[in-house]
Amino acid sequence: MSSKDKQKNWQEIKKKKLKERQEEASIVRKIVLVCLFLFLIAFTAAGYYAYSYVTSALGPVDETDEQLIDVEIPIGSNSTRIGNILEENGLVKNASFFRYYIRYKNETGFQAGDYQLSRSMDLDEIIAALKEGTVYQEYALSFTVPEGRWLERILEIIADNTNHELEEIREKVQDEEYIESLIDRYSILTEDILAEGIRWPLEGYLFPARYDFVEEKPSIETIIEAMLQRTEQIIGRYFADVEESDYNIHEIMTLASIVEGEAQKAEDRYKISGVLYNRLDRNMRLEVDPTVAYAHGEHFSRTLYEHLDIDSPYNTYRVVGIPIGPINNPGEAAIKATLQPEENDYLFFYARTDGEVMYTKTFQEHQEVLREYRD
Structure with missing residues (x-):
């Protein structure tokens, strides 16, 4: 080249x-x-x-919802507790954001007391109301009903804290004429609560909460109806979910009572609710132990096979579908979880005594869990 x-x-x-x-x-x-x-x-x-x-x-949680919600801020509440109370009542979207916001704005001077707030109020309006304060009401009578208690226990709590005899209270809540009048006045109550086989018509509808009365000796009717009003108020928060549900309010409250009876932890409520719906969709018996205890009218530390044979419309080991009525009085968290179940593929669960819940998809897997943890 x-x-x-x-x-x-x-x-x-x-x-x-x-x-x-x-x-x-x-x-x-x-x-x-x-x-x-x-x-x-x-x-x-x-x-x-x-x-x-x-x-x-x-902004407001719902600018169109001007319904007033009764909120109690106890004496000594810090910003964290106030935020949680507001979130639980659906007045703010996030308790943590509330806490950070008032810290950013250096807001202080929140007053204990009873407030009437609405979801149409924005965060600054709620803060202003809480700083303005109310006259903290001294009540002549106060008592608290914990979540998940049987109606019989609630009647005992009322009797222990008032001048009413237990038998007198029991007669009132079993008075059919009085119950019929309540059905006429409260939208949450239907004729289902008077179905044959129902133990207590108002079981499931006496909302667990603190109750305060200005008068020293409120009547039995006043006490019972205050509890029904609270339940109606709570259900009203989930009106859209109730409307979309395939089940009526009595069935929803029954399922909520089962969720309340089974779940100890917040995250389990939604999962267990999902399992219950999965079983209902497949026409399976629910087979949940709290219904057996309620059928017997006795709390068991452990449900045995011999307990499962009881002939009762509450016993979900024998009844297909939703039992005849609630088996306790559920709180808002259980009601919400029932109306907003987690979508999952589980068909079985086993709730351990320590609160842990084991979820499985097949009967074989469930039997393995039972052998491991029950034995």
Whole structure:
């Protein structure tokens, strides 16, 4: 090859390499530009999300809902407890955001007392109301009903804290004429509560909460109806869920009482609720132990096979579908979980005495869990 040809060949190689470097540089520039573009999109989206979240959290939970909600802020409540109370009553979207917001604004001076607030109030309006305060009411009579108690126990709590005899209270809540009058006045009550086989018509409907009375000796009717009003108020918060449900309010309250009886932890309520619906969808018996205890009228430390044979409309080991009525008086968390179940594929669960719940999809897996933990 002549020197002239070599030089020409060398120049072509240089041109080729230069072109390759230019193409590589062009690709790198495009990649950098795409990355910058994606970063800007992500940054903008994150900023928009943060702005939207803060704006939403500062605004009303539901600007169209002006219904007043009774809220008690106990003496000595800190910002965390106040935030939790507001969230539990559906007045703020997030208790943690409430706490951080008042810290950011350096808000202090919240007053204990009884308030009437609504979901149409924004966060600043709620803060202003809590700072303005109310005259803390001294009540002549107060008592608390814990979640998940049988109606019989609730009647004992009322008798222990009032001047009413237990037998007198029992007679009132079994008075059919009085129950009929309550059905006429409360939308949560239907004729289902008077079905043959129902042990206590108002079982499931006496809401667990603290009750305060200005008068020293409120009547039995006043006490019972205060509890029914609270239940109606709670159910009203989930009106849309109730409307969308395939089950009526009596069936929902019955399922909620089962969820209350089975779940000790918040996350388990939604999972167990999902399992119950899965079994109902497949026309399976619910087979939950708390219904057996209620059928016997006796709490068991452990449900035995011999307990399962009782002939009762409450016994879900024999009854297909939802039992005849509630087996305790559920709290709001159990009611909410029943109306908003977790979607899952589980058909079985086993609740251990330590509160842990084991979930399984097949009968064989469930039997293995029983052998491991029951034995």
